[in-house]
Amino acid sequence: MNEIIIKCPATVANLVCGFDVLGMALEEPYDIMEVSLLDEPVIRITSKDGFPLPSDPALNTAGAPLLAMQEELGRPVGFGLVIHKKIKPGSGVGSSAASAAGAVVAANHLLGNIFSKEDMVRFAMFGEKVASGVKHADNIAPCIYGGITLIRSIFPLDIISIPAPLLHVTVVHPQIEVRTSDARQILRKEVLLKDAIRQWGNIAGLVAGFMKNDYELIGRSLEDVIIEPVRSMLIPGFDQVKSQCKEAGALGGGISGSGPSIFMLSKDRHTAAAVEQVMKTIYDQIGLDYHTYVTTINHEGVKILSPHALL
Template identity: 70%
Template sequence: MLDKTISDARGKSVTIHAPGTVANMVCGFDVLGLALNEPYDVMTVKLIDESTVVIHNVDSYNLPTDPARNVAGVALLEMIEKLDRKTGFDITIEKRIKPGSGVGSSAASSAGAVVAANHLLGNIFNNDDLVQMAMFGEKLASGVKHADNIAPCIFGGVTLIRSILPLDIISVPSPLLYVTVVHPQIEVRTEDARQILKKQILLKDAIKQWGNIAGLVAGLMKNDYDLISRSLEDVLIEPVRSILIPAFAEVKARCLEAGALGGGISGSGPSIFMLSKDEATALAVENAMKEVYTATGIAYHTYVTTINPRGVKIIE
């Protein structure tokens, strides 16, 4: 049946939108993430008769076209290994999520590629399978397999990664939340941002962090905005990584003054995200971000969006 599905799909293509994501969600380092409605990458995949991956870039980022050096490529190579038949993929990638932005650029490429390919194959792999494949792209990008960007990109919404080995992903229901993101036009490489983290932490700090993670998940599930706000605190990662992001403390303070529930570093940075209850507050938060970065002279880009409940979107 699989051979017939592949045969019927030869030459056909599918186009998808792969969303940006916010990993960590302040206190949930490597275990929490959410999908954004904007920005997103656009990718088109088609099946070919060779067990290889052919990559075309239609953007200005000059990313590798060698599949072994491209995050989408290594994810698809892993899928080819699992297919164990003469089948490959031709993929065209339009990056609208800037690499190194902190909003899941590598995850969008990795996850988008495997979701599109799986669609052409008749959805023979489940979401957990796709996460496992896409994490090979994250390992290439950062040196570590992690799923806090990959999981929300594929599952949509907010996800909790309880475990990587074995993989255990839980979708977390949440109330309507607006997400404001500012991306200062500098690059912070995920691998570099990981290397500066402390290797040991105090037990009292770990306990506080666990409480915040549990409080954030409970707040999301109970639609309790006050609990969400109180739990958006990071005592482990943010104090270290924030030194890599110009004007971080001022941006955070001004956004809270504007009414944000809270927020912090998106992934490894340099983007900063803030959550709000309503669009008017989210726009006020955006204005605060703009005022800070305009005064610094650093180029920036902002987004005001909402949580994407579906993840990668099939356009056909």
């Protein structure tokens, strides 16, 4: 096999209180990538959707991971990538991670699955460094592993898959861009001990809530006293969305990654649809364009599709 088509899921990083350590894969939206082996050791990248993606692989979130993979292979091999990007860059739902994770999963498959999932996360983090200036795995890990993941450490890598009850996810993407690198720069470099203690309790409570299928504990733990108070100022209507969606029955939620997307978790699809309507009403009143998604957790991660998927 010299060419495959893959589906790369969007992801929600942080899950409110778990900055850089928790992430979740979504069923929608997703990118489609066509990846092929080349006879010469080069990386050729083509975008099919008009987004200005760098053609230099070292500057591309899909290309940089493949360069790292090439270096470790130690033998000449090249890759061609055609990216159908449906996850808008700067949206806060893992656009760069989808490109990075999709590229390494596809390349690994074409090479005969010689690398582990942990290896692929390690390669894909080079793409996140291109996007944000630092390596982090809270989008990459769920994109590759599927479901909800805990990144206990990235040096060395220590990734744990977290079981969770059925959850419906509503996402609103206000049509503004918040660059991850910019959103990191505004964060405080030091935090109060009392805030750190509260945050640790929420992270532990959220993980316990997922594992115990305890919806009420999940809802109580979706609180961020460190990152959200700063980043939410970049997102018009954030406070309204969060409070009114909870009034509509959502368990809770917050900023997806670095924003501007906002996600909310619900126990059932009916509530998730009601939450979507609240989001639409708020942004209609503000007069800001937006996209919404009502979806669930993707438990597969990057998926290999049939050769006829694009027909």
